[in-house]
Amino acid sequence: MSKIACSVYIVTLNCEAWLQKTLQSVQQFDEVIILDSGSTDHTYEIAHQFENVKIAHQDWLGYAAQKSLALAQCRNDWVLNLDGDEVLSEELQQEIVQVIQQDQLDALITPINDVFLGVPNSKHTKKHAKVRFFRKSKGQYDLANKVHENVVVTGESRRAEHDIYHYGESSIFVKVEKNNQYSNLKAAEKFQKGKSPSVAKLVLVMPMTFVKSYFIRRSCFNGWRGFVNSMINAFYAFLKEAKLFEQHMNRDNK
Template sequence: MSPRLSVVMIAKNAADVLPECLASVQWADEIVLLDSGSDDNTVELAQRLGVKVHVNTDWQGYGIQRQRAQTLASGDYVLMIDTDERITPELQQSLRDVLSAPQPGAVYSIARRNYFLGRFMRHSGWYPDRVLRLYERSRWQYNDNQVHESLDCRDAQVIELKGDLKHLTCRDFADFQRKQLAYATAWAQERHQHGKKTSLTGVFSHTLGAFMKTLVLRAGFLDGAQGWLLAVVNAQYTFNKYTELWALNRGFSKKA
């Protein structure tokens, strides 16, 4: 008998993207959604579409919220996705193949196709953008990071799957910028709490490095106008992270 698969996601105000996401994973044994306090109809919509919905508004960061969501699942394997992601048919087949003959202890890597201002990027460090998302529920879980959380799987065997996970990263630029600023602030506060420091030189060297890495080292120029714009956006995000850390170090910004 094949292991059972639980698709697990966390959400807040995701009603506009949720239906298409759920349609791509309806074949799973169960879908679990942990809502963090939506004020749109995310919860009602998910329930109407047969999802097992729970709510926890005590937000302590993305890592903790994913851990909580995983405890609500009952499947042997977890596929952790976001509401703005979609499983492609080729990836669905790869997932089915894994579940028919799983490798105990292994975790599975999925390539993401990230969408930025009208284009699914092929370079710029945004593809294949492999992420570890399929794993045994009883063996692995996410770390505690507030942002940029990842699967804590130590020395597990990593197996690459065929097929892509479509990620609607940036459909609306203003909304994307607000999220980037929130991520940068959370990143700086977390680093500050762990005693990390930076200098003015560090702020600008990291900012310039982010721009050059995206545009040149990761061949962002091959993504056309979006590649150039993303290089600037990545530099801006990096500048915000390190400037906020610099400000926190000197008492010029409020602690969380």
């Protein structure tokens, strides 16, 4: 079977838990570029098992900058970004092949199916979606984003019909730890952009985010996991605003 004329790029750090499944899901692609920022687990051993994978070290530059550098090393006109804890569905792979063959679009906005505590989202839950597959010449990263980096595409895109499965939120502990780290980065980003904290937002952001997550995005269909997930999402939103207050307080006390 001929390889899919598309480069996959991944940034990793200690991703052994899911990397095998990640790389198995893209074995049919022409090449996989991995930029690793210092793994001490079996990430390198797993990567070396796959003929289409190239792995190299790069000290951590930040999410957007690290992915931008990995993107620059891709040799194909079409590129696909995955994280080391994500798996490409077979259905989405076929959708990607069709887009390449038809050569009319410039990007797919891909739904991310978060497998929280080992269970995927209900089919009724509204999933987040990001540009993950695109023409290399039409996409670039906004380097001002410290976290939740996104590809900015100049061209025509549509929402993909099928999913990328995200397995990284394997426990409540892991999700809370990630949100604590991400909220530090988002608060610093807001502070550097000159945004001022808001008492009203500090008070309202948590209940409003819970309503959005649990009811509007329909996480309620995920049972007790959906309630827990929405509560953590709400607290994450609160942390970002609280830490922005902290940034301003620390500046004023200098």
